[in-house]
Amino acid sequence: MNLKELSLGHSAVITKVGGEGALRQHFLDMGVIPGAEVTVIKYAPLGDPIELQIHGYELTLRLSDAEKIEVSRIDDRKNKHERITKIETSEHPGLGEDGKYHNKNDEKEIPDWSTLTFALVGNQNCGKTTLFNKLTGANQHVGNFPGVTVDRKDGPIIGYPNTLVTDLPGIYSMSPYSSEEIVSRNFVLNDKPNAIINIVDAMNIERNLYLTMQLLEMDIPMVVALNMMDEVRGNNGSIDINRMEALLGVPVVPISAAKNEGVAELIRHAVHIAKYQERPEKQDFCQKSDHGGAIHRAIHAVESIIEDHAEKREIPLRFATTKIMEGDNLIAKSLQLDENELQTIEHTIVQMENESGMDRSAAIADMRYDFIERVCEQTVVKPGESKERIRSEKIDSVLTGKWTAIPFFILIMGITFVLTFNIIGPFFQDLLAAGIDSIKNLVEGWMLKGEVNEAIRGLVIQGIFEGVGSVVSFLPIVVILFFFLSIMEDSGYIARVAFFMDKILRKIGLSGRSIVPMLIGFGCTVPAVMSTRTLPSRRDRRMTILLTPFMSCTAKVPVYSFIVAAFFPRRGGLIITGLYLLGIIVGILVALIFKNTVFKGEAVPFVMELPNYRMPGVKNVMQLLWEKAKDFLTKAFSIIFIATIVVWFLQSFDMHLNLTDNSADSIMAAIAGILVPFFKPIGLGDWRVVTSLISGFIAKESVVATMEILFPGDISSALSTTAAASLLVFSLLYTPCVAAIASIKRELGIKYAACVVLWQCAIAWIVAFVTSLIIR
Known part of the structure; x- marks a missing residue:
């Protein structure tokens, strides 16, 4: 029989692994090998993929891949993974004390003036980025989803200025299956770091030591950091560090990166082996194997x-x-x-x-x-079944249950949007807007009293306060939305969403892992595009990048809020939720077109571990919120500030550079007038609206800033309800901002970036035209 035919809760021994190429090698590296025993422990709510237990950890894969794995049914698992029951206490040797690793060749010693370089390597979701932050004092974002690190990061070890640690993407092996594995392998092979810090999840030690064995073969000085030892001890387990050190032939240091336990000792060992180039002890791993x-x-x-x-x-x-x-x-x-x-x-x-x-x-x-x-x-x-695992199984019975997973996902996202846009967000937004208005009135009074030049006064009051200030007032909404998204990621829920959404996304040609960039896209398109690097398929990366801009980012929220407040004040939550759904629907339709044209073929196989649920770390969440708030404010006081001044200048001066009281005579009116005929059919023939949309290419928030300048007073008197609805739809779907286009260019090249601008503007025009026809 094959693995697909194995019933829920039943066990089997693998007899043959079919398939070919990099995917088959990836399965083997993950422990799916002949002789291994597996148990089917869960089906996704829609029946595909499935979750297996193998080598003491949980692995997900699709039924189509399970069909290629031949198995023989067994009543009970024979390999109980027996372990020792007691460890003789002994002192962990210090640097070079056991004499085994000390390098007596002084010629190879790294001089004091030279920079010691380290590669931080480990499986996905093993605490690698947390350790990197402890080592370097950096504040990289830490998440509970495989693949949070999407690019290499560097930093010196605290207290050791002549060092440089590189945090590499999480990988399962040194086989070139995914882009992150290629990045990590090429760095170790080509950049030749002085030493490797291999972080191992002690609660999932068999799975993690596979990468360790490959690193040992590379003959580079290495120290093994056994992470999450606090969880091992908390579940009545233990590890004989000295014995493991002797068997592996490299220093082994027990740590808890999250609690900063053992990190100082790890640093001392790492610096020592790097400086004295103490390489792994030569071993022949193949001599004692069964074959x-x-x-x-x-x-x-x-x-x-x-x-x-x-x-x-x-x-x-x-x-x-x-x-x-x-x-x-x-x-x-x-x-x-x-x-x-x-x-x-x-x-x-x-x-x-x-x-x-x-x-x-x-x-x-x-x-x-x-x-x-x-x-x-x-x-x-061997530790007992962890409290985290037991808790995760109970939570999963609801959040990934057959009949409850998707309803709870919709409920969770719905609550997130209602709290963000209808309850918490508006309260803090009004407070911040009131504060900005108070400062504006004080400054305006001071400038009038000082008889400041009219042009300068207009720049400061209209250009800066009414333009940039109106955008800054939306900061609470952006921060609150990211607060909820970061909790979902940090807790491990986002990984479950990828698990049960895989079958749905496969219908449009994507893997469940693509749900993560798309969810990030609801925050900002730039990091969403970058996060696609964790997708192992070039086809999936390209397709996901091109679909991500259809997910409405937080930068568009000020536009929605501004227009809804003016035209649909009593139905704000409903309309904004509808816009989000419309973006998703259009994205699905575009994906179906892509699937059958330029991106023919099957989605990348869904092979991943589901992390245990964890309480979101307060520091992690607050750090992410600070980063997003800082990014938003930086954008507001750089790109938007410049855009606002440019727009103010173009609408305040005529073609002869004379200050004008009538915006219709301005430079901006002349430029926008060229595009007005294209916008008339969708009800947006006002040059001021066209101007606002043009400024949105610089940054979506500046659409509001420009409207504040060009529509003094109440905008509802200048546009019809139909035009407002058309404007909302066009703002949802037209080209992403210049920062997003730049990130797409970086990942896919200038041809794709240019196509995104033209393609999305065309789609936005068509959908806005249909919307205006329906409302009329």
């Missing part, structure tokens, strides 16, 4: 063939050997082997496959997991 003889002979035979090539290309020999045996084309190509050598290697690998009864990739993965199992058997007192 050790065949694998052992094959590995050493291949090593002898490629040794001179690996040395010439400066690629670690053991790493190059295992990778070329797995079929890693990138490594094989870089070694530049001749045809005879390639044929000899192929014959050697085929012989190994015949002797071991396993294919090449599965044999290498089995060797690593076999060694990991032996390490854990000798060093780990």
